[in-house]
Amino acid sequence: MTPRPQAPANPDRAVTVEIASIDRFPTHEGILGFAIDGPAPGDRPDADGFEIDGWVLGRNGPVADVEVVFGDEIRCRVPVARKRSDVAVAFPDQPWAAEAGFRGWVPTAGLPSSFSLTIRAHLPTGDRVLLARLGGGRVADLSLEGEGDAPEWPGPDFIVIGAQRAGSTSIYRYLEQHTLVIPAAVKEVKYFSYFHHRPRGWYRRQFPDSLPPGGQTGEATPYYLFHPHAARRIRERAPHARLIAVLRNPVDRAYS
Structure with a gap:
């Protein structure tokens, strides 16, 4: 079996951001409901x-946008x-629920070592109402620390990325059906997006301990295609991985 190339060493990043808390404000009368799906307390998303x-x-119409302040x-404004x-299923009487x-x-550049951000909604009336308060801070980033022989592992052979519902x-x-392809423990490992703060040894353990002669292993996390930092992280931590990008006609995607 031909030895796999070794990944070059990379220095650890000094710090990353940790989400400490997300506290909801009482629901405003103009809001029927809301949820912050991510991040979650304990997440360490990125230093940047x-x-x-x-x-x-909204109770009487769609909310225009959400701001993080x-x-x-205003650090972020998203429609x-x-x-x-x-x-839409939970609120069938509101057509804008879909x-x-x-x-x-x-972005967190320029924020103090401990910070508090306010998440608010911009209603159709022009009012801005409070949704939640997010607390966070900067901590040491151990994402490139190895465990055992993890630093010498060059990473997966391939990573499938792509647009939603693109195949x-x-x-x-x-x-997976190929006899020489031994897949990861789960299809979407999400190491270069949501779980990038975990030690590299954790990522290594998502893949088989050994491969047959000529064997390959990989994962498929489509969202890597869109995440603003996934490309850099893959280049740093899995430089020999082949990226398989799957695209699809947007019209076909809409009908699928």
């Missing part, structure tokens, strides 16, 4: 910022327009 996603439903500074079939989702990137799962299942 974090992704926020969730949904918010530090003091008087409320993402499709949420689960919210597009009550939001997702955006909140990335099907491609991954086809690859």
Whole structure:
């Protein structure tokens, strides 16, 4: 079996952001409901910022946008327009519930070592109402620390990425059928997005301990295609992985 190339050493990042708490404010009368799906307390998303996603439903019409504010500074403003079939099912009498989702990137550069951010909704009336308060801070980043022989592991042979409903799962299942492909323990490991703060040894343990001669292993996390830091992390921690990008005509995706 030909030895696999070794990944170059990379220095640890000094710090990352840790989400300490998310406290909801009492629900405003203009809001039927909302949820902050991510981040969650305990998450360590990135030193540069974090992704926020969730949904918010106005009582008398769609919410215009969601803002994340530090003091008087708006750090992030995202429209409320993402499709949420689960919210539509829960609120069948509100036709705007089907597009009550939001997702955006909140930069943390320039924030103090401990910070508090306010999440608020912009109602159709023009009012801005409080949804939640997010507390966070900066901690040591151990994401590149190894466990055992993990630092010498070059990473997976391939990673499937792609647009939503573009067929990335099907491609991954086809690859799994090959006798020399030994897949990861789960299809979507999400190490380069949600779980990047975990030690590299954790990522190593998601894959088989050994491979047959000529064997390959990999994972499929479609969202790596869109995450603002996934490409850099893959380049640093799995530089020999082949990226298999799956795209699809947007019209076909909409009908699937």
